[in-house]
Amino acid sequence: MSENMKLTLKVWRQKDAKSQGKLETYQLDKISEHMSFLEMLDVLNEQLINTGEEPVAFDHDCREGICGMCSLYINGEAHGPDRGVTTCQLHMRMFKDGDTIYIEPFRSKAFPVIKDLVVDRGSFDRIQHAGGFVSVNTSGNTIDANTIPIPKEDADNAFDAATCIGCGACVATCKNSSAMLFVSAKVAQFSLLPQGKIEAKDRVLNMVHQMDLEGFGNCTNTGACEVECPKGISLENIAIMNKEYFKASTKA
Amino acid sequence: MSVLDSKTPSGPIKDQWTNHKNNINLVNPANKRLIDIIVVGTGLAGGSAAASLAEMGYKVKAFAFQDSPRRAHSIAAQGGINAAKNYQNDGDSVYRLFYDTVKGGDYRARESNVYRLAEVSASIIDQCVAQGVPFAREYGGLLDNRSFGGVLVSRTFYAKGQTGQQLLLGAYSAMNRQIGKGKIKMYNRHEMLELVVVDGKARGIIARDMVTGKLERHSAHAVVIASGGYGNVFFLSTNAMGSNATAAWRIHKKGAYFANPCYTQIHPTCIPRSGDYQSKLTLMSESLRNDGRIWVPKNMEDVEGIRSGKIKPKDLSVDQRDYYLERRYPAFGNLVPRDVASRAAKERCDAGYGVNKTGEAVFLDFASAIERYGKEKAYVLGMHNPTDAEVKDLGKKVIEDKYGNLFQMYQKITDDNPYETPMMIYPAVHYTMGGIWVDYNLMTTIPGCYAAGEANFSDHGANRLGASALMQGLADGYFVLPYTIGDYLSHEIRTGEISTDLPEFVAAEKEVYDRLNTLINIKGTKSVDHFHKELGKVMWDNVGMSRNAAGLKEAGEKIRKIRDEFWKDVLVPGTMNEFNPELEKAARVADFLELGELFAKDALERNESCGGHFREESVELDGEQKGEAKRDDVNYRYVAAWEWTGDPAQAKLHKEELEFKDIELKQRSYK
Ligand SMILES: Cc1cc2nc3c(=O)[nH]c(=O)nc-3n(C[C@H](O)[C@H](O)[C@H](O)COP(=O)(O)OP(=O)(O)OC[C@H]3O[C@@H](n4cnc5c(N)ncnc54)[C@H](O)[C@@H]3O)c2cc1C
Ligand code: SF4
Ligand code: FES
Secondary structure, three states, X not given: OOOOEEEEEEEEEOOOOOOOOEEEEEEEEXXXXXXXXXXXXXXXXXXXXXXXXXXXXXXXXXXXXXXXOOOOEEOOEEOOOOOOOOHHHOEHHHOOOOOEEXXXXXXXXXXXXXXXXXXXXXXXXXXXXXXXXXXXXXXXXXXOXXXXXXXXXXXXXXXXXXXOOOOOHHHXXXXXXXXXXXXXXXXXXXXXXXXXXXXXXXXXXXXXXXXXXXXXXXOOOOOHHHHHOOOOOOOHHHHHHHHHHHHHHHHO | OOEOOOOOOOOOHHHXXXXXXXXXXXXXXXXXXXXXXXXXXXXXXXXXXXXXHHHHOOEEEEEOOOOOHHHOHHHHOOOOEEXXXXXXOOOOXXXXXXXXXXXXXXXXXXXXXXXXXXXXXXXXXXXXXXOOOOOOEXXXXXXXXXXXXXXOOOOEEOEOEOHHHHHHHHHHHHHHHXXXXXXXXXXXXXXXXXXXXXXXXXXXXXXXXXXXOXXXXXXXXXXXXXXXXXXXXXXXXXXXXXXXXXXXXXXXXXXXXEEOOOOEEEEEEEOOOOOOOOOOOOEOOHHHHHOOEEEEEOOHHHHHHHHHOOOOHHHOOHHHEEOHHHHHOOOOHHHOOHHXXXXXXXXXXXXXXXXXOOOOOEEEEOHHHHHHHHHHHHHHOOOOOOOHHHHHHHHHHHHHHHHHHHHHHHHHHHOOOOOOOOEEEEEEEXXXXXXXXXXXXXXXXXXXXXXXXXXXXXXXXXXXXXXXXXXXXXXXXXXXXXXXXXXXXXXXXXXXXOOOOOHHHHHHHHHHHHHHHHHHHHOOOEOHHHHHHHHHXXXXXXXXXXXXXXXXXXXXXXXXXXXXXXXXXXXXXXXXXXXOHHHHHHXXXXXXXXXXXXXXXHHHHOOOOEOXXXXXXXEOOOOOOOOOEOOOHHHHOEEEEXXXXXXHHHOEEEEEEOOOOOOOOOOOOOO
């Protein structure tokens, strides 16, 4: 096992939203397999700063796979070659000495590039503004939390859907740039809980409407999103959403 | 020395909050529409505050440096949230939660605030369930609980190892509803870099649009700072990379007192560091101590065997292991509070018993729990003579249900399978109990400027109990601030819109411009991270788990030197008018370099051991508690609130004496 890998990086550099971007090549050595992928980029950036070049901009924050801030399309895969992890949880032990690694932003019409590897995922927020909530005031004058028992299975399934981190890997991976997995995760979470059922109809119609406005593509059931999703969000959710959507539009 | 007015209501503690709410001035709905509130931060505290204030009718502007409110650092909280629901019927009550929190905080918190926190805790759970937060449930459909350190009841609500995520997404959804209605204007990728004070009142902020680099002026009738903690002053911590002190430090420099900066929580169960390139440390939730047992080998030969890989931890029998927490603290065992558990791990590792190459790791072992759960499960399934392998498989399944994501996280980072071999863990900086001083209304010493969540100092004293930060953040934002802020704003209904052309705004913007411009133009030779790491090393070595006067004095001097170097030799590439992460970092590290010095000064001034603050000069010399931390209630029973005077070394101390009327002051014992 290696503490001393040599790597060639091909990194997407783009000054800002308006400029043309291109791949630049960088050489790195002394990369330890225990490093995380982003720590490897830290090393690159330290090297660039020290040689008077501009460091590579990339999004990240928690570095433990939960905030959804990191992105990166690595060797043609969203969040890189490992499964069930985000880029920040990817470790260099997945690569070997001498590898060439291509690093690009998450690409989609609805995710414009801000700089280098940083993209604008505001479209995801706007879909949530359209209906990703239960209309209850935060007054505290709600009923006791245990008044409505919820079958453990429903609660667990709702939880599984709710673990989506809003990273956008599903969109970046999909050849149609569809956001169905992301949107369906929220719709399914609420559809499984009594608290969410009341507004189910408006929610699904409004969220899907906003999704279309943002320029995401249609879902053609390729299933690529589920494979790349770091949180294992299941295609089941898309089935649930389709059912909810059908119910809502036929009743309308 | 002045006396700080905590504005604690009079009367019996259990009536204070109710009476206070009844006597508070209200703002009528029509007038609320004329009032602007700025909320800096959209974590649990800021997100819940922004949503609640908008629902009440105020015009809210919310700011976050991430690209979405959903990514605030609260998202990373794992284990759970406390509430005095007593669903388990194990004797829990508002009083007990209050008592545990004050005791856990080593009697350095303000009683009235903590009581209120315990009082509103139950509403938080009701609220979150109503929002569709999918907490863990039992088979009967009711909410499940677990235990956390420092308490003897089960009052922690959770959503697997992603409780913070689910609670934050709840607050985010409440915000989204208001953003959709136009009641909250959200400024993502915006960093507050200065507070604007007009005629002694907080009137707005200067923020930088991090995409374009443009400086913006925003005015409001009140400013709420909910910007999280400052643990990253240590460089390595469990905080997110972007977590920083700038918002808090900027208001400090404009007149808000900074309280107890030295109270830091070093969390006992984190993944040990693996190399110099390490950028952050990862927490393994305290909930794991419900089921994991902590140990190191008893004999030195075994330690060496394990380090060299010649023996496996599994090879050691129970009597070759030292379950040192169970040995030293039989009453609480593995569930002693964090400060106690961290020091005990350090003690073993300093004595040479650390189990990894660096000598800085102990085991957290789930084998007993896997066996116990497996047997229980087999029994329930009617398997009367299960094989060992069957028991293990069933047990693993139970553990996976409870902690699956944590185990996965561990495995991804270390490449070890914690179902098969014990985890290796070591303490790491995790949480800062210190923060901006606030009164009972959560107002800072600047009128109209409030602080909520981890950014304030209020509820945890010198040590925070597990699962209490989430509780405090949501209590502040959903249930406290929305009431208390009205008291101040009721005097603002005639103010009208505040112009951002006022000279104070112009001056504040210029200050920010000059600061950033200076940083860019130093064009020195060393990166921002270089200085941040140097600062972190001084903090960890001299102001970490164990502190003494000589080390603290040295820390102050060293930090000052690093700061001088920084302002002479830092290299910030790029320009001000673009997306520039290095510039963002530089501005934050500049503030950490001042805060760090005040931190060391505060630690030096407090010559007692309390909670997370351990002074080697202050330990029990004999008796059952020999070697344990010794608090000094005669000389240090106060909150140290520091006033900025132009230089951290010259900060002026103000004391808020703490009164304990409802809880008897005792030395903590978890024996
Ligand atoms: C790994 C981990 C696990 C934890 N687990 C638990 C747990 O199980 N239970 C528990 O009770 N507690 C836990 N905690 C502690 C708890 O998560 C935090 O104390 C709490 O979430 C802090 O919330 P907050 O709202 O105060 O701040 P944060 O969530 O940190 O939010 C800060 C906000 O301020 C914004 N901000 C900061 N500075 C600026 C600026 N200058 N300009 C604009 N915006 C700014 C950020 O963008 C962000 O939106 C954990 C902490 C960590 C690190
Ligand atoms: S569904 Fe998966 S891939 Fe898509 S945003 Fe959510 S977590 Fe990311
Ligand atoms: S940085 Fe938070 S998920 Fe990767």
